[in-house]
Amino acid sequence: MATGVEGYSPPSPKSEMVAGGIALDFPSSDASAFSSPHRVPKRLRKRLLEEAKTPGSIEDIETKLRLADLRRQQFYEKLSCKARGKPRSPSRSSSQDEDLGQRLEAKLQAAEQKRLSILAKAQMRLAKLDELRQVAKTGVEIRFKREREKLGTEVELRVQQAEANRMLILKACKQRRATLKERTSLSMSRRMARESKYKEHVRAAIHQKRLSAEKKRLGLLEEEKKRAHARVLQVQQVAKFISHQREVQRRRMRDQLEDRLQRAKRQRAEYLSQRARQRNSIQLNLNRMQKQADFLSRKLARCWRKFLRLRRTTLDLAKDYDALKINESLVKSMPFEQLAHMIESTATIQTVNALLDRLENRLKFSKVVAAGNNPSGLDNIDHLLKRVATPKKRPTPRTSMRTIGAKKAGRSQEVSKSQAKLSRYPVKVVLCAYMILGHPDAVFSGQGEREIALAKSAEELIRELEVLIRTILDGPIQSSDEESVSRLERCTFRSQLAAFDKAWCAYLNCFVVWKVKDARLLEDNLVRAACQLELSMIQKCKITSGGENDTLTHDMKAIQKQVMDDQKLLREKVQRLSGNAGIERMECALSEMRSNYFQAKENGRPVGSPITHFLSTSTSISPAGTSSAATFGDRNNMIEGAERPSHVVRSLFREDGTSLPKGSGSSDRGISHLAGQLGSSVEKSITENERIVNEFFHEQRGFADRLGVTSEDQYDIKAKIRKTMEEAFWDGIMESLKEVEPDYDRVVQLVREVRDELSEMAPESWKQEIVEAIDLDILTQLLKSGNLDVGYLGKILEFALGTLQKLASVAHEAELKVKHQKLLKELTETCQTRDHSKFSHATAMVKGLRFVLEQIQALKQEISKGHIRMMEPLLKGPAGLDYLKKGFVNRYGSHEHACVSLPLTRQWLSSVRNCKDQEWEEYNNSLSALMSCASSSQVFLPSMTLRTGGSFPVKANGNGMTASAALNTTGGQQPEPGCQGEKIDLFVRLGLLQLVSAVSGLTSESLPETLLINLPRLRAVQAQIQKIIVISTR
Template identity: 70%
Template structure:
């Protein structure tokens, strides 16, 4: 019974342990477990709850847990059955009781058996349900695993596709980057070549400038040495004169002292005698002297109090100056503009001027006292230096209202009675300039020469002495603190420091004047040049003659003449202030020379200057400025006459080959707009074709032939075409000369040619040069000059010289010597032409036209040189894929897309069709001949011929190791370096080779009509090959005929 009851308990425990396994039917297990929860132990309940809180388990884990639970249940039942105790036996009963007990026991056993069966049935149902749940979980896990595997597969496949796409993008980016790097390297190479050429040009210009600067410096040093020698000689003479004067003064002083002593002795003797006679009057005179001394002392005290009240003492003036904060430390820290404003202020100038005047008066008093005390001191004379730095007096403007005669007389008498003002020893502006030199030498000086260095050093010393003097005035005498002077201590007082200050001032003033001499000379030259320009302008406007003024002058011309006279008067005053009478004399000489040159040039037929001298050398500044002013005054209102010509006249003249084009240029306006449009389109097509020919030559590795494209024709020069071209050019220039030599003097074509020269030079020159070129070559000014009626050959000569110089700078350095020689030769020829004098100035016209023609030829040569240089730089690109792409694109533009080849390429179609029928026969013949040659080589051991047969194929030669074969192989390799690869029998390759062979082996010459469209660019090359083949045929025939004759001749 105990065992049965134990077996009946086992399913319930199994149900409780399998509670947490279900995933899909948690509700059933929850209801079932709630019914049996009272019978589950607490330990198992906690364990089940802990397992329920975990994540779902797999099928294998569930099966393992079930087996483990079953094993533990069996162990528990075995342990429980072993602990069961037998019941004590009851006392024997009767048989009826035993039967009742047997029946009850049997009923209990049946009930237990039923209960056990029901429990087993429930357990089986539960196990079946669990098995269904396990199968469902297993199926779900498998389905989820399959779904995850499919998702992972799709993800992997998408990632593979993305990786492939990224790899293609990376490869594309890498190829683009490589192309960009190639393009960038080529561009950097171009920039480097341009930069190197510019650098060489700059270095050459810098060397030339340095040479000129060195030569100028050498001449300046020589001139400075001469000036120094003259200054030393003058100084020696002045010192000798001063020494002799000092000795004479000393002798005079000694004589005067002796005379003073004698006179004093006489006066003392007479006074003594009078005192003895008038002893009684002494007391009266003493009382009178006391009263006078008392009055004088009171007056002196009153004046001193007033002096202090107005702050006119030296100490107050020094304090006022110190309040300005102008010292050595402050000027170095202040900016230049702020320092200039501080120095130029009225308060500063007035304060410094008052202080300097007081110092000057004190210095003169000290010197006078020293002279009276018989000290050897004399005031240094620096008036000649002060005159150099003194400012001119401001005079009223001449345009003042008229005054009365009496007022004029009074003013004239006052001016006559005036004496020249005394110069201040310390000019305030020169003193303040020392602070500017000390604080900002770079802003004051334009260079660093000997004069500038000496001036800076003397200014620093002067400022030091000046500030020390101010310190002595403010603080009193200063004792020296130098260690070296302990034995003899030095004490600076106002008197000693004022003497040191004056000495430093004299040195600084001398250096300052020497520095200003150079500026004064340049300013004097500018003033004289301005006066000459005014004189020339007045002569030209007033139409004055060499004898004097022209009588018929209008009111405006008289006003101009009066204004010029007043301006020249002001210029004379400034020149006199700068250089004195010598400067006035130089100015008068320059004015008279300008007048004489002007009238001389006017008599010779040219307004200004001589044509030959100005043609070969640059004119002086005065004449050039005068010519510019005269031109601007005379022809300001004139405008350019005539209609505008085509802009590229000379360019088309030198580049076009068609005679009709040159005829259109000569007539210049006869053609209609439709004709010009057709001509432009034909020129454009021709330029495109020339470009394709050039690139085709580069693709075939024959770039040397491409430079022949820039000549008149790609073929050899034709004598007839050259003569026609020469005649057309001569007719063009003769037409220009005739238009100028006619009575009305039409200079429109000359102006157009000059404009063409300017445009061409601007097109080739850098951007920074264009402004200078436009200013130097101005067709508007030239038209005004030429329309005035006088052919100004000087202005044309300057234009020609500037154009030639600019072209020489733009050309290659290797051509400098040739261009210079050509330029000198041209200038000599033009000078010889200009020397031929005639009334109509035809010689000047011929010289002008010849110069323009030479300049245009030089421009054309330089353009060709530039094009060649650009082609050399573009050679690597033209030989690459870019050249082939350009040829392919040009061919497609001319003949259409490849789909229209049957209709657009009829000659090519006919050419290939003629080869199509015989190509197989020719190829079989070639192979049979090749096999025959190979069999002959193997049988006889002789090497194969070094060239191929008919189709241009190449053969591999098997050498046997002897000396003859090896040498022949080297010959074959040298000959077949540039040959095409061997023909393998492909259809297209075979047809092209046979077609080319048929073209070049024809007896008649190849023409453009019979040439296929695809070979049109290679016409010269095919003609050259045909000529070589025909030459070979002729040579072989000439060799074979004597051989046959020799064989047929009997022995």
């Protein structure tokens, strides 16, 4: 028995796990299991799928395995206990063990057969249940199909019945429409017959009146012709009489003159015969000399008149120069922009150039006259003049090829002539002295020895020039005190001209030295820009050290072409500044930059690191004879500092608009070609809708209620012009009605306008009534017939006013009724005072139309205000803000290009960058001082708090209420939040303070682009500040 139990092997964990999941144990060698049907019932399949969808964790599976192992051991122990028999003798143990094994095997086989029978019964039961389910399912499907077919037939019958009903209704509608059409056609035919008869009567009356008017007009014309003919005959007779008297008088005067001439000739002949006897020989010489003198005097007078007309005198040129009001005191007090605009104007340059040319000629003449006393002559400054000479524009080949050879042959002569004709006093260099004297900080980037020397020489030059102008205008200057004779001689024109030339030579020398330095800085800047473009192109296009890249895309080729064009412009600028030597330095810098870049790339250094590493070595190349010990950082600072003065000074030396190349101007303008395209715009005008939305955001009270009043206050002149034009329009209509044949076309147009306006404002159901009440055809026939039907016109007026009363609001209904009664009273008086004439009726009709049109405009304005009030909550929310943002982006572009598209805003914010820290520190100090002194009785206001727009508490003397609390209680509004020191908030507050505290009025040209929409509000604040200043300084 024990041997049988020990020989029994337990099942594997895998089979036990599967059996535990199904709760049955099917042996793998059982052939009867395959005889069961393959289809598993739906209930068991669903249970198996649910168990498979929720797998347990590893710990749960291990726990279940341990429990199953424990149960299996307990089962074996139980079986072993049942199989163990009573203790017997050892001799019978072997036979008992064999019997127990056999019995246990028999029991196991019986259990197995019982299990198989139970399984077969369960499968048969499940199969029967599945068959029943399938039978029920097919029954349900058959019943569903029958019901669907039944419903389909019912629906089809209903559809057919509905279609039949619809056809009957359509037929009835067609019959009704046919009857209505017949009635309408009959009524229209009757109406047309009546109107045709009426028109025939009207035409006959008009024809008769036209015939009578034509006869009357012809009679008047004949009478007018006769009167005109008689008047012409009378005028001709008077003219003949006057011409005869003048002819008689002319003949009498001619006879008197002939008598006097004859007497003079006889006397002259007697006198000459007497003198001829005395001086026969001397007379011949005198006559010849007199003829020559007369000829020379006439020639001299003609040349002098031509000189006065073409070149003018030195005194006139000096007066023109003095009229420009360019002197030392005025230049120092004038703003820089105004001075630059005055100096760059064409009139100023032409006037100063003419005066300087005359001074140069007078200097040459004086040196020629005094050549014996001063053999040295003029100082030779041609080498300095060549430095400041403006380069000429290269001629464009517009002529034919046949003239090219002649031009090349004469080019050398033209160059020599142009070199020989260098002006001794270049006008722009002289005017630059005024800029240096008035605004040295704007012209110079630093205060070195060259700048100080140039400023002193410019001051000396201007002083000598003003003394010279006073000498020309007032004569030699006589001093009030006792002076030496040499001093008096030096104040004459010739001596003062020599002193001016001496000061000019010193100024020109200093100017050329300073300009060479400025040109060198500009050349370094241009070379650095060219190196940046080259390096950017190499990185973008991935060019190798060999200079080739076979995989260039279309964008890369476009970038390469753009870089080549920009470098060409930079080369032209460098060549104009330094000639061929500058081009050589630029090429050397570019080649060295390329070599440094590729060398750094080969050595493994970061290529994308600062570009200045490659540019510092390339821009440090200096020409022969000069040395530069400054680093690239110092040079960069020098260039940045010299950019602004270079532009200021070079504005005087720029060429004309026709000779400027595409990339001329500052170096940044030639490089950033694409940025210039982004900055070019667009109609940047602010629409009226944007102004309205902006007012909603800023106004505390209702904007719609004061819409009409505000527009009247702001546009007073426009309102007056509009009122004058309206009066002229109505006067023109009245004049057209006063004529013999009145023109009623404009009156008909006004009635049509009234009808259209009423139809537009009225509901859809009223439009037919309005069209029938105001019939333009009938009105036109009445007006053209000349028989004004006052009753019909009164009906039209009554209907229009009644419609307006219906459309008006309840609040204005009583007022409109009063105006209506007043108008009717005035029209009645007009018709009665003028004896029922046609003109009185026409006047009353025009007055009524004018009143109706004015009331229509008032009603439309009220409707607009109502619409605005309805939209006010929406416009004050995010939708209004998005609308303003979209409009600003449409005018100036996206924020990515703000630096280019908003130059005034950038300049405005940069102007307060340097002083923001100081202002904020003063504000904090004053606020802390105020808070520390809050307990004292003295109350004072910090100045900087007012300027930065901050709010602060101020304790009153009698009670503890602060100023901000008092403002809150009295004004009913919350105080504005103070400045917390944020960067943007501080910039905007200081910038707004700078704008409104300026003396000159704000204009749209000087205001930043972001504040243009609030220009009226800023002007009002500026006016208030100036008013406060005026009141406080009285």
